[in-house]
Amino acid sequence: MLVLVLDTATPAITAAVADLGDGGIELRAQRVTVDGRAHGELLAPSIDAVLTEAGVKPFDLSAIVVGVGPGPFTGLRAGLVTAATMSSALGIPAYGVCTLDALGAATVGTVLVATDARRREIYWAVYRDGLPGTPPKVAKPAEVAIAIASEGVLRAVGEGAEKYAELLGVSAEAPSFPPPIEFARLAADRVRAKAPSEPLTPLYLRRPDAVEPATRKPALAAGER
Amino acid sequence: MRDEPLVLGIETSCDETGVGIVRGHTLLADALASSVDEHARFGGVVPEVASRAHLEALVPTINRALDDAGVKLADLDAIAVTAGPGLAGALLVGVAGAKGLALATEKPIFGVNHLAAHVAVDTLEHGPFTGPAIALLVSGGHSSLLRVDDLSAGVTPMGATIDDAAGEAFDKVARLLGMPFPGGPPIDRAAREGEATVSFPRGLTTARDLQSHRFDFSFSGLKTAVARWVEARERDGSPVPVNDVAASFQEAVCDVLTMKAIDACRHAGVQTLVIGGGVAANSRLRAMAQERAAKHGITVRVPRPKLCTDNGAMVAALGSHLVAAGRRPSKLDFPADSAMSLSLIGV
Numbered sequence: 001m002l003v004l005v006l007d008t009a010t011p012a013i014t015a016a017v018a019d020l021g022d023g024g025i026e027l028r029a030q031r032v033t034v035d036g037r038a039h040g041e042l043l044a045p046s047i048d049a050v051l052t053e054a055g056v057k058p059f060d061l062s063a064i065v066v067g068v069g070p071g072p073f074t075g076l077r078a079g080l081v082t083a084a085t086m087s088s089a090l091g092i093p094a095y096g097v098c099t100l101d102a103l104g105a106a107t108v109g110t111v112l113v114a115t116d117a118r119r120r121e122i123y124w125a126v127y128r129d130g131l132p133g134t135p136p137k138v139a140k141p142a143e144v145a146i147a148i149a150s151e152g153v154l155r156a157v158g159e160g161a162e163k164y165a166e167l168l169g170v171s172a173e174a175p176s177f178p179p180p181i182e183f184a185r186l187a188a189d190r191v192r193a194k195a196p197s198e199p200l201t202p203l204y205l206r207r208p209d210a211v212e213p214a215t216r217k218p219a220l221a222a223g224e225r
Numbered sequence: 226m227r228d229e230p231l232v233l234g235i236e237t238s239c240d241e242t243g244v245g246i247v248r249g250h251t252l253l254a255d256a257l258a259s260s261v262d263e264h265a266r267f268g269g270v271v272p273e274v275a276s277r278a279h280l281e282a283l284v285p286t287i288n289r290a291l292d293d294a295g296v297k298l299a300d301l302d303a304i305a306v307t308a309g310p311g312l313a314g315a316l317l318v319g320v321a322g323a324k325g326l327a328l329a330t331e332k333p334i335f336g337v338n339h340l341a342a343h344v345a346v347d348t349l350e351h352g353p354f355t356g357p358a359i360a361l362l363v364s365g366g367h368s369s370l371l372r373v374d375d376l377s378a379g380v381t382p383m384g385a386t387i388d389d390a391a392g393e394a395f396d397k398v399a400r401l402l403g404m405p406f407p408g409g410p411p412i413d414r415a416a417r418e419g420e421a422t423v424s425f426p427r428g429l430t431t432a433r434d435l436q437s438h439r440f441d442f443s444f445s446g447l448k449t450a451v452a453r454w455v456e457a458r459e460r461d462g463s464p465v466p467v468n469d470v471a472a473s474f475q476e477a478v479c480d481v482l483t484m485k486a487i488d489a490c491r492h493a494g495v496q497t498l499v500i501g502g503g504v505a506a507n508s509r510l511r512a513m514a515q516e517r518a519a520k521h522g523i524t525v526r527v528p529r530p531k532l533c534t535d536n537g538a539m540v541a542a543l544g545s546h547l548v549a550a551g552r553r554p555s556k557l558d559f560p561a562d563s564a565m566s567l568s569l570i571g572v
Contacts, residue, residue: 040560041560044324073276077321078317081325084322088287204277210271
């Protein structure tokens with residue numbers, strides 16, 4: 001079964017074609033381009049490239065697997081909306097995978113997984129032998145350091161952990177970004193079971209920046225009155 | 226090239242998720258989902274709220290348009306999408322979604338200019354343009370005068386607002402008068418019950434302004450003048466004649482818009498004025514433009530109100546025009562360009 005993998009929740013614009021065979025999961029092609037500001041431009045050409053390289057026509061795909069974040073909103077939506085329109089147009093299911101899960105899936109022991117949330121914050125969760133131990137959250141690195149103090153975290157992965165290793169007090173290791181194959185692995189059961197398509201709900205974790213206006217300001221400055 | 230290309234158009238530059246389908250100049254579907262109610266309490270469009278709503282609404286709106294038109298994606302000749310100008314995050318949802326559709330269906334994609342689409346949409350109502358036209362585009366985000374010689378080649382900007390857009394002025398004055406957002410419809414309604422008894426300033430219309438800003442607009446001073454007038458009444462404890470203020474404000478806006486639009490037509494020696502954008506739904510603007518244009522033998526083309534506000538049909542109309550003209554499709558890596566130049570029809 002051929003699956004298209006997409007993730008745009010980190011600066012790594014990710015597209016891959018994975019083959020879920022009886023023997024296991026194999027990547028037929030992948031493109032990972034690190035550019036935090038070009039998700040809208042680079043994702044579609046990356047998809048085109050992996051399909052071509054894998055020799056796969058869109059109608060050959062059985063499912064689309066996409067990272068639902070958490071991640072910076074604008075980039076995150078590029079992947080989700082692409083997955084949504086492709087899934088709808090092809091009449092195949094789409095499945096969401098938490099991007100932190102994909103980043104933490106191959107880790108061993110108790111590990112902090114952190115991506116860059118901008119505004120000097122990180123998206124984070126703690127994983128135990130590759131499985132989520134805490135729900136994904138967004139916080140300042142210093143706050144995360146306190147939150148994980150009692151978790152027995154020895155190592156960290158992800159660009160967010162690399163960037164703020166000192167504040168977090170945990171040494172950061174590879175990978176910096178989620179390996180494409182992990183998305184396919186995490187959704188493999190759903191793909192094989194032909195589970196119903198899922199609503200691709202982004203993990204924003206932050207509310208929109210918007211304030212309701214106070215009472216209207218007078219047009220006249222005080223001195224003019 | 227095909228005479229009547231079947232094109233699906235996607236519009237997400239502001240708070241409306243629009244998906245339209247046209248065959249040549251024939252409108253087949255115009256599906257719309259709006260997040261306007263979510264913005265009302267903020268008194269204006271909140272970009273992040275709009276972007277989130279586009280993501281939720283896009284696929285259902287595409288499917289509704291396909292159902293309404295009775296066509297399948299496989300039947301399409303091309304997909305068109307607003308590439309700009311507009312809110313960056315909002316545009317990107319439509320652009321990425323349209324690219325996903327194009328990838329899945331292996332159809333060509335055209336990233337098009339939102340403002341040119343506001344001009345193109347009138348071909349769905351009044352047929353193709355037969356000669357050059359002057360376009361007056363007025364909305365919450367834009368107030369521009371353009372010369373349109375060939376919609377598939379490009380448009381020439383003649384002037385634009387130097388501060389607030391006309392629609393923005395409507396929103397701000399509506400708020401001042403205790404009316405809901407968006408301000409255009411309630412001001413239009415109130416103005417019909419009132420009279421333009423107050424002479425508010427007409428921006429950039431003095432002899433000196435006309436030398437340097439002949440085809441430009443300014444609505445910031447007007448908005449402030451209305452606020453001062455209303456506050457002066459409130460301080461005196463006298464009642465504010467809301468309907469008369471609305472009518473007077475609307476009269477000032479429409480006076481300047483139509484005066485400069487007609488002047489642009491005469492200056493360019495062009496016989497056709499096309500009006501588009503959300504403010505083109507204003508009843509006084511439509512009437513005043515017809516009346517003044519008739520005196521100079523100028524024909525006014527203005528689509529029905531639903532096609533004046535942002536919608537997907539206008540994007541499909543422009544896309545269809547580009548396909549028919551044999552224009553090359555966009556490459557898959559085109560960006561959502563929040564400040565897209567008016568001289569670009571497509572990317």
